Amino acid sequence: MNKPSRIIDPAILTKFGNLSFIAKTVVEGFISGLHHSIHKGSSVEFAEHREYVRGDDPRYLDWKLYGRTDRLYVREFREETNLKAYIILDISNSMNYTSQPQFITKFRYAQCLAGCLGYLMMKQNDATGLVVFDSDVKKFIKPSSTKAHFHFLVDNLENxxxxxxxxxxxILHKIANHIRRRSLIILISDLFDEQDSAMRGLTHFKYKHHEIIVFHVIDRGEMEFPFDGFRDFVDMETDERISVDATTIRAAYQKIFKEFLSFYQKGCSEMGVNYARAITQTPFDYFLYQFLEMRSQTK
Incomplete structure (x- = not known):
């Protein structure tokens, strides 16, 4: 896989084109030479029965069929190289945050990241769907791998x-109940919610044998808390307002936020879920390149 030849500031890139243009510009910068899919492996599904011959693995004997026919048959399987993928995008109001006017919001970063992933998977003939949620599921688009479907996804993302x-x-429990076939699940969210509940939602996908990737979208200002003096802070989802001396609470805030990030990173690692922190000031192509390099080394 080629390292990106041009690293473009996301705030600049998003000013000069629609989402389809952004996705193509980002992905084409490093896709040449990409020989591994974004998903780690393949799945297998039942294909047919054939009569047992000496040397066949007895694990694949179909004993139920033997009970009906009094003959030994083995089950044969075929490998599926292209799993279905679902991009699950958080559009709750906390995603509409940016710490500086020159930066893009977490929402816009996540929106563009979803478009880039859709384009990448289309190029690899992986069927991709889209689920959009805030307090409920707002869109549920089933996977397909056609070019027309990619443009359909992009149109929905843009709007x-x-x-x-x-x-x-x-919400994750609801989506997990709806997706029956083993799939690649890509959650793009700031994960600003009750942490144990969110992890239980991810566990539901794991229980159903889905492969899971979490892109944790964070503004650098949320980690650094670059504020001084008395400030008014407003909860973007509840409109609750507090006035505090930012200088005096910075150290305590940074400690709590570090624990918040560590909770998800550690929890995902223990569950076997791929976790990657997506800082909104990081160029899309560099972030995806780094992530796919990491994925290729852990297969």
């Missing part, structure tokens, strides 16, 4: 707006 508050855990 969504940040929504209300959210309940990530409950």
């Amino acid at each position: 969504i707006k940040p929504g209300k508050d959210t309940n990530i855990g409950e």
Whole structure:
């Protein structure tokens, strides 16, 4: 896989084209020479029965069929190289945050990241769907791998707006119940919600044998808390307002936020979920290149 030849500031890139243009510009910068899919492996599904011959693995004997026919048959399987993928995009109002006017919001970064992933998977003939949620599921688009479907996804992505508050855990349970076939699940969210509940939602996907990737979208200002003096802070989902001396609470805030990030990173690692922190000031192509390089080394 080629390292990106041109690293473009996301705030600049998003000013000069629609989402389809952004996705193509980002992905084409490093896709040449990409020989591994974004998903780690393949799945297998039942193909047919054939009569047992000496040397066949007895694990694949179909004993139920033997009970009906009194003859030994083995089950044969075929490998599926292209799994279905679902991009699950959080559009709750906390995603509409940026710490500086020259930066793009977490929502816009996530929106563009979803478009880039859709384009990348289309190029690899992986069927991709889209689920959009805030306090409820707003869109559920089934996977397909056609070029027309990619443009359909992009049109939907372009037209969504940040929504209300959210309940990530409950929403993930609802989506997991709806996706029956083993798939690649890509969650793009700031994960600003009750942490244990969100992790239980991810566990539901794991229980159903889905492969899971979490892109944790964060503004650098949320980690650094670059504010001084008395400031008014407003909860973007509840409109609750507090006035505090930012200088005096900075150290405590940074400690709590570090623990918040560590909770998800550690929890995902223990569950076997791929976790990657997507800082909104990081160029899209560099972030995806780094992530795919990491994925290729852990296969």
